[in-house]
Amino acid sequence: TIRCYSSTNLVDWKFEGDIASNGKNGWPGGGTWVARLGVVYNAKNNNYVLLSQQGSGAGKGSAVLFATSPSPTGPWTYKGYQKNLNTLGPDPSFSAGTGDMTVFYDYTTGKAYLIFNNDGVTDGIHTSQNAENTYPERDEQYVGVLNDDFTAVVEVHKMYDGKLLNLGREGGREANSMFTYGGWYYYASSALRGWNTSPTHYMAGKSPLGPFVDENGQANKTTEMKGSIGNFSHVSQVVGFTTMDPPVTPQAPLGQMVLEYGDRWSNIAGNG
Numbered sequence: 001t002i003r004c005y006s007s008t009n010l011v012d013w014k015f016e017g018d019i020a021s022n023g024k025n026g027w028p029g030g031g032t033w034v035a036r037l038g039v040v041y042n043a044k045n046n047n048y049v050l051l052s053q054q055g056s057g058a059g060k061g062s063a064v065l066f067a068t069s070p071s072p073t074g075p076w077t078y079k080g081y082q083k084n085l086n087t088l089g090p091d092p093s094f095s096a097g098t099g100d101m102t103v104f105y106d107y108t109t110g111k112a113y114l115i116f117n118n119d120g121v122t123d124g125i126h127t128s129q130n131a132e133n134t135y136p137e138r139d140e141q142y143v144g145v146l147n148d149d150f151t152a153v154v155e156v157h158k159m160y161d162g163k164l165l166n167l168g169r170e171g172g173r174e175a176n177s178m179f180t181y182g183g184w185y186y187y188a189s190s191a192l193r194g195w196n197t198s199p200t201h202y203m204a205g206k207s208p209l210g211p212f213v214d215e216n217g218q219a220n221k222t223t224e225m226k227g228s229i230g231n232f233s234h235v236s237q238v239v240g241f242t243t244m245d246p247p248v249t250p251q252a253p254l255g256q257m258v259l260e261y262g263d264r265w266s267n268i269a270g271n272g
Helices: none
Strands: 002-006 014-020 033-042 047-055 063-069 077-082 098-106 111-118 140-146 153-161 173-181 184-191 200-205 237-244 257-263
Touching (some): 033 098, 063 098, 140 173, 140 184
Parallel strands (some): 098 173, 173 237
Antiparallel strands (some): 033 047, 111 140, 111 173, 184 200
């Protein structure tokens, strides 16, 4: 079941209802799971588009689910799913399924993008189930260009390749997301820690399609965000960002404020 909540202050939340459930109102059943949901407004069609990972019912690996609605609270119409994104770019090496993902809307151009990593091991021999820590896993990060309706990925571009760093799983990245600030685009992610906390890594570029570099201008490398290292992103794993115009205060006198939000896996990881 997918649930919807609303808030005017990010502290007090109102339950708006269940917007989708397995096997109901045209949504897939059969044990299908969804994860890493994102919603974006499409001005061309005056509607909202939901994108998420879809598993099980889409077959082996995960796919990208699409749904549309005239309102954030529904009714949401399931539009299907898309697999095999590796066929849409010059690099077919990543697995047919997609890993952690979110949707990024560029207010300066009106275009939307899928921010995601490969799902599994790109070793070619090993799988996620039998790979040792010396083998790369979820080590490639991508940007997918969405069509004008935001209901299909039409291009895929690779932004990071952990295999080239020869770090094994330490070169892996998850929880991919993007925000823009001060004329730069920031591609953010967590380290590969499973259901646990991690510092937030980032790369920066002048376009949603890169090229992206770390804080020293080095390509294919990431920088850990200051303030996320000692407390592992406030005992969380990054999910995404919201950019807003804050009240004018001594702490935020001009410009925009960027808020990071995350998953807290305390009940599973036992760490908070």
